[in-house]
Amino acid sequence: MTLPLPAAAEQHVVCTLAVDVETNETLIGDGSCNQRISSASTFKIAISLMAFDSGIFTASDQPEWPFQEGYADWNPKWSQSTTPETWMRDSVVWFSQRATEKMGAGLPFGDDGKLLKGQPFDWYVGWAEKENRTVALPSSFASANART
Structure with missing residues (x-):
């Protein structure tokens, strides 16, 4: 029996965005940057x-973190101790979740220094600095209208 080849996936830019931190000017805004979407597996690069x-x-x-009962485990490769290398190779969801929790990524801190888990910020990939200019590279927007 011969199976048909799968259809080729359409490639398109979802959103590429760069914002000047000082002026809030959008320097690059290619794609549908005003819609919330899942960053999917590519966000492991930013997390790393x-x-x-x-x-x-x-x-x-x-670090090498042990798998624990209750972690995402629908892929059998995920039910074991994981390092940054095996996380990237096997796309281990629970390792991404633990890393972002340890960084407090996307969560503001209260006056007492504790994370405010009910009030997340939006994600950002990072920033770049050159001369006297700082550019933010957000991955999505909570309020896109404030940046346009």
């Missing part, structure tokens, strides 16, 4: 950069 920058990840094999 933030985790290495914050010292949570220290090497491709550190």
Whole structure:
């Protein structure tokens, strides 16, 4: 029996965005940047950069976090200890969740220094600085109208 080949997926830019932090000017706004979407698996790159920058990840094999009952496990490869390297290779959802929790990513802090889990901020990928200009690279917008 011969199975038909799957149809090719259409490729398109979902959103590429760069914003000047000082002026709030949109420098690049390609795609549907005013719609909320899931960042899907590609956001592991941003998570890894933030985790290495914050010292949570220290090497491709550190930290090694153990799998625990209750973590996402619909892929059998996820039910084991995981490192940054195996996380990237196997797309381990629970490792992404633990890394973002440890960074407090997307969550503001209250006056007492504790995370305000009921009041998330929007995600951002990072920023770039050159001369006297700082540019933010958000991944999605909570209020796109404020930036246009």
